[in-house]
Amino acid sequence: MLTPEDSLPFLLGLAVLLPLVSFFVIFLFGKWLEQLGAHIATGAIAAAAMCSLTAAAIWMAQHAPPATHHAHPAESHAVISQSSVHLTALHDGEHDHDHADGLVHGEHDEHADDAHFVPPVYTGHWYSLGRFYGSEVAINYYIDALTIVMFCVVTFIATCIHFYAGGYMHEELHEVTDHEVTLADGTHLKRPGRYHRFFQYLSLFCFSMLGLVIAGNIAMTFVFWELVGACSYFLIGFYVERQSASTAANKAFIVNRVGDFGMLIGLMAIWASLATFNFGDVDRNGDGKLDPHEHGLFSLLRPAGENGLHELRVPDGMVLQGAKERVEEMIVAAQPGTTTADLESQILAQVSLWRDGKAKGDATHYGYWLLVIAGVGIFCGCVGKSAQFPLHVWLPDAMEGPTPVSALVHSATMVAAGVFLVARFYPVFAPEVLLVIACAGCITLLIGGSIAIVATDIKRVLAYSTVSQLGYMMLALGVGGWAAGVMHLVTHAFFKSLLFMCSGSVIHAVHTNEMTEMGGLRKKMPYTAYTMLVGCLAIAGVGVPSALGIPFGFSGYYSKDLMLEQAYLFRSANPLWGSIFFYAATGGAAVTAFYMFRMWYLTFAGEPRDEHRYKHAHESPRVMYVPLVVLAVMAVAIAWPIFGNYGLTNVIEQGRPIGLWSDMASLDGGYVWLHESKSHADEIRTPVGLMAFGAAMTGIFLASAMYLWRVLDPTDARRTFAPVYKFLVHKWWFDEAYDVLFVRPAKVIAACCVWIDKQCIDRLLHGLAWSVRQIARCGEAWVDQGAIDGAINWFAAKTYSTGAALRGMQTGSLRQYVMFIVVGALAMFVLMSFWSYGFAR
């Protein structure tokens, strides 16, 4: 029983099913259960958490995690030669030498530094749904270190949130008067409480997230993926009578559909070319050997290869798809009398040549673009779920749900699903896809961070902070930092759920979201204030930089430093893009520290700004603040490396998928992704640690100067940067732009159809006469007034406006001239470096 092959699937399967059972129980008997419903749901998820932790213990007993890698000093300088990383082609049958028992692969724990390391994975089969031409749709599992870590994180945080929600949703036990909904007769809406329904959805949410994490094939992933989306729709729209809540739920659902469309394309591309849904290899007939159709997509896309490095290889199906015209030419050119079998073998012989662009007189890498499209498509789904640019607009609106839901959506479930999926599909992504991921992450982190600076709604600050932190994770994953991105996913889940629950506690106490009406609350609610301060310090990544001896700090410190180190490493190989990514990430760190401390100071420090609200504020009941304290302890200590090799970093490192233990390069060799262990070298850690520390301190210092010591006046700054402020307050005009670009055109097209339908003929006749008159009038207006007068007037007006515009530069202010000089010098340097990196190459 206690062998991991048997116990892990059992325990984790139990952890998945318990919330489902709770869902059905509350669904059927909820009305009669009343408060018992919450106890059932909480008990179920707590039991699931126990199962997950037991599974983690069993896992660790079986697989001692490897030590974190320190690159050899000489190696860390080296930018690898491009020839060593091109995609190699090999025949299918050669890579099953290490799959002896077909179920457990890779027990090479002690060889973790080795590039040939195969991570320990348990795959298996629960239930078969159907079989089509040899490929099977089934419910099966794929358990590796990432699965274990995600299970522990999701169940633990969800348990805390269930306890918290038991207190927070208390008023839903009785009949509720919703003060935000006014009926036609001017009274407020009265409705029965929906306490049990809330916990019913919460259980379903946990079930779908856990199912997504354990899913062993693409089809199952997609089903649970959509279930997560549906649950978030239910929960965001929990206060369905409020217009804003139902709109926000719709928005979240529709925006996610846009991303999922791309994801479907990606999944279909993979399925059509590999003919399997499974991630890992599953020995279905139990003969202890792997037949060709039993291979999972990871081992098909990354066969061991000649050098055993598991490099990415375009599968045969994609090559044939890409080289369709070549195949047709071969069929046409075939000698009469050639049998079909001969022709087939001829074509198959060509496949590896086409794949490597080595076919005679034809250097195209057939099928590679299809692989890129598959990767980008899957990433599209993650863009929607994880709220990346340009689909980040739904996440801030999702604040309309109750706060425990926000905490769950923003930390361990919905948005984590996207990042998790990128981490899961990482072996599938070609380097070009990684560049796309990094770009999206970079833009997202800047957008989220900049909007959070000006938001005054406490939950909105946190929401945009989540957007920004998700951008960080994607950026880290995109520049090759698999472990860094996953690490930040975990640490972020802890401190962001903590921050959200603290904000919920504040809102519970003062009945408003606006920070302008708070202030001085730390005396009234000390538990909330100081646990939230811990959260702020953790998200800002406060710690002692490694250059000063002992690297030590809050959990965010470890993950943020890992990500910045990886960005710095990426920069050493790709100066232009790497510089942009690295400086965006460092600047983003300063911005993060700034807005988090701005929020804390506005809420808890200083004098109360609204006496009435301050008088009625009170600390939350124990059932709410105890989870806060538990999560605060986790937010401090989760990433501490003091457990020897059993720290979080080492366990995550153990889950690194096959083939990521060596460097990668894009097809043209222009971009190089260096292996992550090189980023732990001292000559990268020292400057990056100092810069991250400096950035965080700058942000905290500036926030303190503006909101604690009041040395700098925020309203004054707002006036000085009025255009920027307006731009940020309107959230970069994304909602407006999407309204103009997508919503209105759709409405306009609809209106056009109506119009044509009703008045087509009339308008045609009238229109003919009218247009003749109009042409004559236009002739006069355009040629005479427009062209001749207009040209002269235009020239005069342009001259005048150019003069007027240039006039503005002469402000007469000595200090501004100094700024012009400095900005000019900086701009010149930036241009020069772009010139030398970008164009001269």
Added chain:
Amino acid sequence: MNFLTEPVGLSHFLAVGAFLFVTGVVCMATKRNTLGILMGVELVLNGANINFVAFASPYFREDNLGLEGNLLALFVIVLAAAEAAVALAIALNYYNNHSTIDVDKANELKG
């Protein structure tokens, strides 16, 4: 803690020079007192001067600037003194004529 046992290099001096330079620039950009701006200029010149002497020092590079660097630093010091004298005269004149030394008030040439 090995940074106290290793010899400092040219970069450290350049970094200090850069810091003084930037402090001077920030001083020029944020002070409204004319004399404050003059002090910022002094800091900027000093930051540049550190670069000259550091490049001239035989302790850091084999092919140093040698005497040239020192002489240039001397010229910079002398010119800074001259500049301070003239600028101070201008500042006093401005104060006599406008009864203020706030540079933000000196925007008569505004376009």
Added chain:
Amino acid sequence: MTNFPLLLAAEINWHTVFFYLTSFIACGFALAMVVSSNVVRMAFFLVLSLAATSGLIFLTGAHFVGAMQLMIYVGGTVVLLIFGVMLTAQQAFISMKTKAGDWILALIVGGSLLALLTQIAFSVPAWRSSDYQARLQAEVTAAEEEIIAAMAADNRTELTAAEAAKLRPLLAKVKYGQPELTSQVGLGLVGVRVDKPELDSLGYSGYLLPFEIVSVHLLVVLVGAAYLARSKRSAVMQTPEGDAR
């Protein structure tokens, strides 16, 4: 990195220690000057920062320049500035506040300039540390070993005159460093380069011409400053409150 015992065991490099000390004083007071809004305090901080800078210059071996920095800058220029402060120090002008927007803009621009410059300063690996001391030590050791070997061969205990002459400059270098001598600087200004004698034969005139230009420049500046700063006697006579000034 975590080698605290090393702190006790290893030999501390005093040049480095003094560099960090003086540079922290210089940077700290420069920062204090920026942050302070009182112009009198600013002048005081400037004096300290400039004095610490002269210490930095001494640490590079440019003793004459350091001395000049102390005398001309700290002794002359700043005293001039303090005079200016005293002449204009009325209550309204002693501390003038700047708008927060200007501060933030200046900090952002200044911060990015600083990041750029620091990055450039540390971008050349050879500049990050100096092997001067190690090289010098190796040179001295080699010379000593050679002499000891020679002494052992001749079976004597006294140094010969030639050996002593060879050893003396090296020991002086170890003890006093390699300062640019004041006489070298002075001769360079009047046209003789003793540090690079090979330049003399090429008709190179040292820094005689710039020196002359600077002296003329100084004269012009003095005249100009005196002209600018002189009070307008006629205007003062006519205004009644002129006497009050």
